[in-house]
Structure formats: C-alpha cells, structure tokens
Amino acid sequence: MIAVDVKAALRAQRIETPSWAYANSGTRFKVFPQPGVPRTPEEKIADAATVHRFTGVAPSVALHIPWDKVDDYGALTAYARDLGIEIGAINTNVFQDEDYKLGSVTNPDAGIRRKATDHLLEAIDIMDATGSRDLKLWFSDGINYPGQDDLRDRQDRLAAALKETYDRLGPDQRMLLEYKLFEPAFYATDVPDWGTSYAHCVELGERATVCIDTGHHAPGTNIEFIVAFLLRAGKLGAFDFNSRFYADDDLMVGAADPFQLFRIMYEIVRADALDPAYGIAFMLDQCHNIEAKIPAIIRSVMNVQEATAKAVLVDRTALRAAQQAGNVLEANAVLMDAYNTDVRPLLGELREDAGLDPDPVAAYARSGYQEKIVAERAGGTQAGWGA
Numbered sequence: 001m002i003a004v005d006v007k008a009a010l011r012a013q014r015i016e017t018p019s020w021a022y023a024n025s026g027t028r029f030k031v032f033p034q035p036g037v038p039r040t041p042e043e044k045i046a047d048a049a050t051v052h053r054f055t056g057v058a059p060s061v062a063l064h065i066p067w068d069k070v071d072d073y074g075a076l077t078a079y080a081r082d083l084g085i086e087i088g089a090i091n092t093n094v095f096q097d098e099d100y101k102l103g104s105v106t107n108p109d110a111g112i113r114r115k116a117t118d119h120l121l122e123a124i125d126i127m128d129a130t131g132s133r134d135l136k137l138w139f140s141d142g143i144n145y146p147g148q149d150d151l152r153d154r155q156d157r158l159a160a161a162l163k164e165t166y167d168r169l170g171p172d173q174r175m176l177l178e179y180k181l182f183e184p185a186f187y188a189t190d191v192p193d194w195g196t197s198y199a200h201c202v203e204l205g206e207r208a209t210v211c212i213d214t215g216h217h218a219p220g221t222n223i224e225f226i227v228a229f230l231l232r233a234g235k236l237g238a239f240d241f242n243s244r245f246y247a248d249d250d251l252m253v254g255a256a257d258p259f260q261l262f263r264i265m266y267e268i269v270r271a272d273a274l275d276p277a278y279g280i281a282f283m284l285d286q287c288h289n290i291e292a293k294i295p296a297i298i299r300s301v302m303n304v305q306e307a308t309a310k311a312v313l314v315d316r317t318a319l320r321a322a323q324q325a326g327n328v329l330e331a332n333a334v335l336m337d338a339y340n341t342d343v344r345p346l347l348g349e350l351r352e353d354a355g356l357d358p359d360p361v362a363a364y365a366r367s368g369y370q371e372k373i374v375a376e377r378a379g380g381t382q383a384g385w386g387a
C-alpha cells in the first residue's frame, strides 16, 4: 500500500469517546476528585468536543443513562452539534439500583424485569431524540452461588427482554450486546463471553451485533481471534477499548499491551472494516482515576491511531505470499516489520495536513482549556462512574 492510501485510511478513522471518562471515577477503595471535572452532561460534551478539536478523529461522544439524564435530549444534541460533535451510542444502566441485587432483565421477579426492560426501551426514546444509531447493552446480571437461580431460566428471561427491546428499534438503529467474563457476579454471569452474546444476536436478527470490551476477558485470551470470527460472521458491531493488567481495569487503551491492540486492528484492516461506512463503532470505555482525564483521552485516541497506522502498514501481499508458501518466519517478520515501524511522524503529518497540531497532548496543554475549566467548574460534583 502506498503512503497516500495509508493516510486516506487513517483520515477516515473515527473514535468515539465516553462521557463518563471525563467525570470523576475511582476504584471501590477511593475516588480521587480532580479539579475542573464536568458537573453536567453539557460539560462532559464540551470536554469531548475539546478532544475532537485536538485530535480531529473523535467527533462523537457516548452517553450513559441515567448518568447523563437531561430533560431535553433534542437540546443536548443541538448543544453538541454547536460544539462540532454528535451524540453517539446510548449506554443503558441496569446495574446501580437496589432492585437489581438479584439481576435486572434476568431477575426472578417479573416486576423487576419489567422495570429493567422499560429502561432499555426508554433508552431507545432517547436515541430517537439524539439521532443515535447504537443502543449499547451491558448486564451485570449473574449469580454468586451454585443453585441461587436457574441458569437456563435466566437465559430465557434475557432472550425475552432482548427481543422486546430489539423489536422497538427503529429501522436505522442497532443493538450492541456487550459481554463480560465476571464481576459483579462471580459464580455465573448471564452474558459472560462473545459466544453467548453472538448466539443471542443471531437469534434477534441482523441489527443485533456484539460489542467487544477489550477489558472483559480472561488473561491470555486471543481477542483478535474473536474479532476475526465475528467479522467473518458479520456480527461485530463495536469495541469498548481500554487496557487491562488483571481484570476490568479500564486503563488507557494501548497502555498495557500495544501489540495486542495492533493485532486487533490488523484483523479490522484485513476485513477492510476500518471505514465508518462498514459500521463498526470504535469506542473508548475508560476511567481515568489518577491521571489527568482530557490528556489521557487524547493519548488514548492517539494510541488507537498508532496501532491502526501500523496495521495499515502491514504488507498484505507479502504476508499472503509467505503464508501460502508456508514460510512461518517470513510471515511473522512481515507482521513484525509493520508493528516495529515508528508511525508517529506519519500521524504528525496527517494532523498537519488537517490543520491540526502534530502533537495534540502538547497543544492541549498550551491551549489554556484545563486552566479555564478548573477556574469555571469550581465546586464541581462527581458525575458518572463511582457517583
């Protein structure tokens, strides 16, 4: 691929940032509040627009309901558009209510299942108002003790809630079903892995697809295999990018294992699925507990860009030839040549071509935005994760 094609591929890339990453967050041990964090959904959107201003590739922000609940979603959408970004995926939250102790849509109590499903339907009303394409579902549902509830009945209850929600989607709307190995349930989680999510999505129909949160697997899981499999099946809808060392760490994408991120992005490039027109939503799902939030999100966007640039640089013709010839070492070397390329100058050039500073983190630091929000948002309350 010649350099200009590499640039064209990278120019088309879009990365969505999550509203909750701009807010205070922490572990279950402590939230360390930071000065200047957003107090309202509007302020989170303003921060997301700032990340887009410096990176040029993050033109949408995902919302989480009720963390981002407002009276007028039309007005919120107009506010975002005025700042140059769109509202992206609507994330549901059926994990922070007393009622959900034994589960939400899989709860043995039909009344609680109704309440949870109604929340999912309400999220689609919000999508109608914001123009969002994607409804993102993650269920904390599961059980802690063998015998606590019937594993199979819970799948039936899940399928019923998903079907009711799917049937409510508009023609241009999609459902993304996220899985997670464990936590908060430890013995059995109702959507623990990609296979479970995939099977439910197949049952639902073509507008239901799997969301891969890169932090939601057992250590050592080959995530790029899951990516390749789902792409082949036409069932990969989105990523929640982040990094993990141990569990659901939610650290900056590309921090723990940049090589894994490159391998994932290579499967995307291999399937020609990088362009937004293909329909995969590349989202971040992170929490910045001890590091400055906006620069960390800018860095995360850049980390995805760097992994993507390396993936685009893979000489696919040479790789295919080596694979066909059974030349194991050569095939591996072709991949590693691309991974070991320093793509930062190329990305700097790309940004300059677009009228941006080649170093978005430094440009942000010089911009005065951080000082401005620290001064303006004094006395800010915590919003979002850990609220």
Ligand code: LRH
Pocket: 020, 091, 092, 138, 178, 180, 213, 240, 248, 285, 385
């Ligand atoms: C669950 C999860 C899911 C939630 C988000 C805040 O661990 O990854 O995507 O909506 O975190």
Ligand code: MN
Pocket: 138, 178, 213, 240, 285
């Ligand atoms: Mn997630």
Ligand code: MN
Pocket: 213, 215, 216, 248, 285
């Ligand atoms: Mn998570």
